[in-house]
Amino acid sequence: MQLFHLILFFIGLGFGSFASVVIHRLHTRQKGIFLGRSKCPKCKHKLDAIDLIPVFGAIINKFKCKYCKKKISLHYPILELVMGSGFLATSILVSFDSLWLLLYYLIITFVFVLLSFYDIFFQEIPDEISVPTIILTGVVAYFGHLHEPKSLLIGFLIPVLFFGLLFVGSGGRWLGGGDVRIGAIMGFLLGWPNIITGLFFGYLLGSIYSAIGLISGKLNRKTPIPFGPFLFSGAYIALFWGHDIIGWYLGLM
Ligand SMILES: [Zn+2]
Structure with missing residues (x-):
């Protein structure tokens, strides 16, 4: 595994976090720019940058909101990890010689993981x-x-x-x-x-x-x-x- 692959793993974690926002927005039919989760879904307290780091933010806070202590759904870190692993696997399986093909398969990976979780959550x-x-x-x-x-x-x-x-x-x-x-x-x-x-x-x-x-x-x-x-x-x-x-x-x- 090379540095590129590791970087793509972390980019994948970020896209996993983005996918959970897209899923939420699509399901609630909210319009507008897809900004990240910025508030706790339970107490609506504004979250710090550190809380929003994919996977690690959840681990640091022991899978709880640090303001209201309510449990954060495990769905978020799992989705982020699956997306990160998907990006890692894709970057290893597709040669970097063909950048457009790598980009295309990363988009496919993003869509597959997003739609899979949407289907698991909402059967749709x-x-x-x-x-x-x-x-x-x-x-x-x-x-x-x-x-x-x-x-x-x-x-x-x-x-x-x-x-x-x-x-x-x-x-x-x-x-x-x-x-x-x-x-x-x-x-x-x-x-x-x-x-x-x-x-x-x-x-x-x-x-x-x-x-x-x-x-x-x-x-x-x-x-x-x-x-x-x-x-x-x-x-x-x-x-x-x-x-x-x-x-x-x-x-x-
Ligand atoms: Zn909270």
Whole structure:
């Protein structure tokens, strides 16, 4: 690991903090500039700069507001750590030789982590983020020549038709319209045939989580499970290891 990677980890922590503000603003439909959390959500006391340092601020204050002593939700430091780790992993996996590709994959990482947490909190995928991301991935893949046009079209149609049919067929009970949009993002990001790897790992991770939850009694058959985080994890695995996995699989046949 080099200094660059460590710097990107800390930048990621900062973007994690920013993502929690974006999530809050989107959910409460507040407009305006996305400034950081500046007040305690409980007592509304203005926070110092030191309290706002991602992760470390929460640790220093022992996960409590230092004014009203109420517990600070663990969601904030967890989101920040996941974002930091995502930025670190992405910077290691993408060569610094291709700065535009690194920047693109960092944006993808930011969006994936933000939407995953939004889905976990509110069982919803906000259009304000998903629709521009569909456009971004489509434009970058096409004009950046990341995939052949035919690979893009097939990669896009498979998840959109598959999720679209499940959505319409179940009246939105098996999965939400947001999952169809995630499918479109995955299709443009991964192209054909890698989209299959992404969907496979998304389903695999989701199934493992559900199985463990059902066996341990933490979940029952009616518990709504946000599917987004699993799909995004599957897409991330396919993005960086998909070609190796497909090559390994074909080698077995
Ligand atoms: Zn407080």
